[in-house]
Amino acid sequence: MLLQEEREIVREYGIIMLEKNLTSGTSGNISVFNREKGLYAMTPTSMDYRKIKEEDIVIIDLDGNIVDGKRKPSIEHIMHRYYYKYRDDINAVVHTHSPYATAYSCLAKPLPAVHFLIKKCGALELPCAPFAPAGSKKLAEVTYEAMNGLKAVLMQNHGLIAGGKDMEDAMSIAESLEVVTQMYFLAKSIGEPVILTEEMLKR
Numbered sequence: 001m002l003l004q005e006e007r008e009i010v011r012e013y014g015i016i017m018l019e020k021n022l023t024s025g026t027s028g029n030i031s032v033f034n035r036e037k038g039l040y041a042m043t044p045t046s047m048d049y050r051k052i053k054e055e056d057i058v059i060i061d062l063d064g065n066i067v068d069g070k071r072k073p074s075i076e077h078i079m080h081r082y083y084y085k086y087r088d089d090i091n092a093v094v095h096t097h098s099p100y101a102t103a104y105s106c107l108a109k110p111l112p113a114v115h116f117l118i119k120k121c122g123a124l125e126l127p128c129a130p131f132a133p134a135g136s137k138k139l140a141e142v143t144y145e146a147m148n149g150l151k152a153v154l155m156q157n158h159g160l161i162a163g164g165k166d167m168e169d170a171m172s173i174a175e176s177l178e179v180v181t182q183m184y185f186l187a188k189s190i191g192e193p194v195i196l197t198e199e200m201l202k203r
């Protein structure tokens with residue numbers, strides 16, 4: 001089976017994303033890129049993560065052609081492709097509708113450094129990409145631009161997207177940023193949180 005290893009990773013981490021409460025139902029999507037073959041393995045659309053089998057994963061090339069798969073890929077396959085096509089440091093993408101990051105994205109502003117885990121995004125604050133319709137090329141463009149070489153970005157009124165050197169890395173970034181956003185909510189509910197400076201974040 002084409003991209004057997006990547007299919008298994010996508011299947012396994014779909015369940016992990018669900019179990020970590022980074023998504024609910026069939027929302028969100030993940031993919032893994034095989035740089036040598038120029039192909040990525042993507043979650044199918046509208047399918048329960050616990051029921052996805054390796055043959056349900058869709059294999060897509062960098063021009064958007066479906067190379068193998070009987071199902072339709074997630075509508076965000078265009079957005080994932082941008083990172084594989086234009087970034088050489090990203091080999092796995094995780095897109096979540098995790099509750100805190102998604103709620104915060106509705107404010108359309110960057111998340112400040114309330115905790116050192118913010119550095120997982122590659123900067124001192126997590127930017128927010130402007131709104132664009134789900135599944136559109138426009139959404140792929142605005143999120144890619146807003147990420148601007150970092151490892152993650154909020155997507156206004158939608159969720160979060162994270163890219164990593166592999167799937168473990170990408171999922172860890174998405175999870176850490178959800179935690180930071182939750183901490184911000186909690187701190188805000190009892191007062192005004194101190195925002196960490198560059199100096200404070202230095203090791």
Ligand SMILES: [Zn+2]
Binds near residue numbers: 028076095096134158
């Ligand atoms: Zn989405």
